[in-house]
Amino acid sequence: MALSPSVCLQECKENNAKFVEAKQSQTAFIASEDPLQNLCLASQDILHKAQQSGRSRCLQCGGSRMFYCYTCYVPVGNVPTEQIPLVKLPLKIDIIKHPNETDGKSTAVHAKLLAPDCVNIYTYPCIPEYEERDHEVVLVFPGPQSISVKDISFYLQKRIENKGRGNNGGPDKPSLKRKRTEEEESCDLTENKCKGTALKRIVFIDSTWNQTNKISTDERLRGLLQVELKTRKTCFWRHQKGKPDTFLSTIEAIYYFLVDYHTELLREKYRGQYDNLLFFYSFMYRLVKNAKGAGGKGKTELTH
Numbered sequence: 001m002a003l004s005p006s007v008c009l010q011e012c013k014e015n016n017a018k019f020v021e022a023k024q025s026q027t028a029f030i031a032s033e034d035p036l037q038n039l040c041l042a043s044q045d046i047l048h049k050a051q052q053s054g055r056s057r058c059l060q061c062g063g064s065r066m067f068y069c070y071t072c073y074v075p076v077g078n079v080p081t082e083q084i085p086l087v088k089l090p091l092k093i094d095i096i097k098h099p100n101e102t103d104g105k106s107t108a109v110h111a112k113l114l115a116p117d118c119v120n121i122y123t124y125p126c127i128p129e130y131e132e133r134d135h136e137v138v139l140v141f142p143g144p145q146s147i148s149v150k151d152i153s154f155y156l157q158k159r160i161e162n163k164g165r166g167n168n169g170g171p172d173k174p175s176l177k178r179k180r181t182e183e184e185e186s187c188d189l190t191e192n193k194c195k196g197t198a199l200k201r202i203v204f205i206d207s208t209w210n211q212t213n214k215i216s217t218d219e220r221l222r223g224l225l226q227v228e229l230k231t232r233k234t235c236f237w238r239h240q241k242g243k244p245d246t247f248l249s250t251i252e253a254i255y256y257f258l259v260d261y262h263t264e265l266l267r268e269k270y271r272g273q274y275d276n277l278l279f280f281y282s283f284m285y286r287l288v289k290n291a292k293g294a295g296g297k298g299k300t301e302l303t304h
């Protein structure tokens with residue numbers, strides 16, 4: 001069956017709009033029995049078929065894999081690329097993974113497979129320099145300094161203003177600026193919202209939470225504005241022991257960030273545009289859930 005994401009979007013539009021409205025009216029995302037059931041997804045027939053026929057060869061490295069190759073970031077032979085949905089993202093995404101992270105367990109690969117033009121994966125400590133661009137880049141990472149998605153424009157704007165002051169030098173100019181009233185500030189903010197936002201790139205760290213702290217405190221990342229997604233609950237099947245269920249898997253974090261970005265920063269109605277980012281994730285989630293239900297004693301893991 002040929003994939004037609006646009007038809008899917010149309011069909012799902014009504015249901016999805018209701019779902020999103022419901023989501024927006026809540027401060028917390030309430031995980032239902034199957035929290036991924038209302039997604040607007042392309043047909044997963046190809047994944048069903050691939051799962052039945054078993055592992056296949058990676059066309060690049062020849063490795064035996066299920067669905068996709070986690071080292072080459074390409075689908076395997078029995079999952080043709082043209083049958084995988086292509087998701088268009090409004091922002092560039094950099095994912096920094098810890099070298100010790102097991103590639104086969106990472107959900108970061110899903111983002112690269114589904115939005116290859118917008119996503120780059122780096123292995124720590126080889127990461128880009130963000131210092132010159134820290135007014136248009138944010139790091140998604142929970143912590144005491146982190147702000148929420150809706151406040152990103154405000155804080156990036158402040159950085160842009162600070163940079164402007166720094167460049168213009170002159171002792172008089174900053175004091176004049178400082179006298180601006182709060183009303184003027186909020187006016188600027190409104191203007192900025194109309195134009196969109198300064199945000200161009202988001203950085204995610206893909207690693208177990210114990211290793212994440214080391215990366216987030218790297219001096220190349222420390223200066224970035226940190227953003228936290230506080231209200232989403234994970235359905236990650238490898239939910240990490242001792243961590244609250246708001247600690248998301250990487251693909252969930254990317255997805256929920258983009259939904260919030262769309263509704264809170266772009267101020268547009270969300271109609272499922274990024275749901276296909278969970279194309280693999282939702283399928284694998286159901287596989288694991290069904291396996292557990294069929295007597296897997298909660299230990300079943302989807303391995304590649």
Ligand SMILES: [Zn+2]
Pocket residue numbers: 058059060061062063069070071072073
């Ligand atoms: Zn490969």
